[in-house]
Amino acid sequence: KKLMFLPTLISTSEMEPNSTFNNNNNDNNNNKNENCTVENFKREFYPVIYLIIFVGGTLGNGLSIYVFLQPYKKTTSVNVFMLNLAISDLLFISTLPFRVDYYLRGSNWIFGDLACRIMSYSLYVNMYSSIYFLTVLSVVRFLATVHPFRLLHISSIRSAWILCGIIWIFMMASPTVLLKNGSEQKGNVTLCLELNVSKITELQIMNYVALVMGFLLPFFTLSICYLMIIRALLKVEVPEAGLRVSHRKALTTIIIALIIFLLCFLPYHTLRTLHLVSWKVGICKEGLHKAVTVTLALAAANSCLNPLLYYFAGENFKDRLRAALRKHSQKAKMKCNFSVCVWLKNETR
Template structure:
């Protein structure tokens, strides 16, 4: 057993030769926390102010912002974890809670973006048939269903150990080596239901919608432009945040399983680094989701410009006063 453990440890060292995670993720978390809190705060305020004007879609946008803020509030604890050299000081229960909120944000965001896409599709392709049939009550009921489905998908992850045996100072985003094989099966099923199916629904909606927009000259130009903007935002979110994360997460789990079975592939280290980069990119969704607010409310743009102008004036004033004092 000692020899097997020694061989496993040596293979891990060879496959993951340096601490890329501790150097890469903390700066990303700091950037996402600051940007995300400001953008989501302004965006949610704008949505609440224009609730009636935005209609049913405002319910989905509000829930999207709520999912972002729930995750952003956990980032300071993860920053401490990585700054302390992968030493988790907040207890195992809170480790699992932190990872649970990450999953709620990730799959909640995908779910609500899918709902917004379906809503936009119905408004453009079937405007007369849907007029007056979808109420705020329906939107609230659908939102509750999304939260329930995401929670059911994420709940099994809460019962998986997030640290090695007899070492509660770690807080893995997946699980320890002992449970990798079962976790890989769970992760593949989770990817199918939580990501692939919503992606297929979203692509189907926009594929049909673009065909209708291109062949129908009676549709309002502003509506066309808004729909194309939302499509661009969704392409950005899926291609930058969601697709790389799901591919590399499962490949990394497969690589770790291979190490346990005594094989170190040439691509293992590249997959490990790629997975850590994808973890940074996927958390960017909390900072990029407010782009959806820009799509539905022009007020956020003006508020962001005003905020940047005030910050620039404050810095200029401080610099001028320092020069005067000297």
């Protein structure tokens, strides 16, 4: 039952308190909270960052999905995990224009209650599915390198799709509670993506569950894989070129995944926890609120960094990309030649 609340703490959404959500009847506390808003900062920061993530993520993940779906002589379980990760990122990126519009309007939601519910839901489905896909991808790389023959069944295509299906079901089911928290009318504006401080105690409890199950467990798993692969590389000399490539790709996968964890997910989970634990009505911590804003943007930016993993650690990704570009170039050349022939024919007439 607790797992169903895994990313619910995340109904804190942007995790930035908005004074309009504070129902405290004390006028002094209300005044303090009003002075503690970071609306202007969000209005300037989020639209620019989200647009950059939208453009970069759409190009990177769109191209990656196109490359993964191209027919190729060899398909591996690694590509299956990477394809699902790219799809997750692209689905989330498609929601960013709505967020940009919300903040440009000064935190006024115009797209209806259902769309508001989907916004927070999509953010955390993407965040935690990315974390688990990166973790499983690194573990599979590690096991296939250290125990290549004893664990062949784990790295099969069928097993990869089954595992991806389990991850999707779990990640889409866990934050369904977020769908209960929709938009809220306050005066002449409609709020969305804001922290509901009336449930702060419940959010604090759920934060610890999400922190352990959604971040710390995958992060420690990645760290152990990194240490074990380093130990394997130092312990045994690998004479065969093929095995050396396999070890290098496994190490590259784990290192890039760790960088994404440290850069995108660690700051957000740390400051989110600190923000919830230190929250007190009427006490302004504007610096912390702005820091949480920045770390949330970093968490969303993982969608732009994942394509680097595909390029540098993907199985045959570079060959697939070259083949796709060559195919596209040939089609464009044939189209151009056809146009020239039609033009010459018309001119001859």
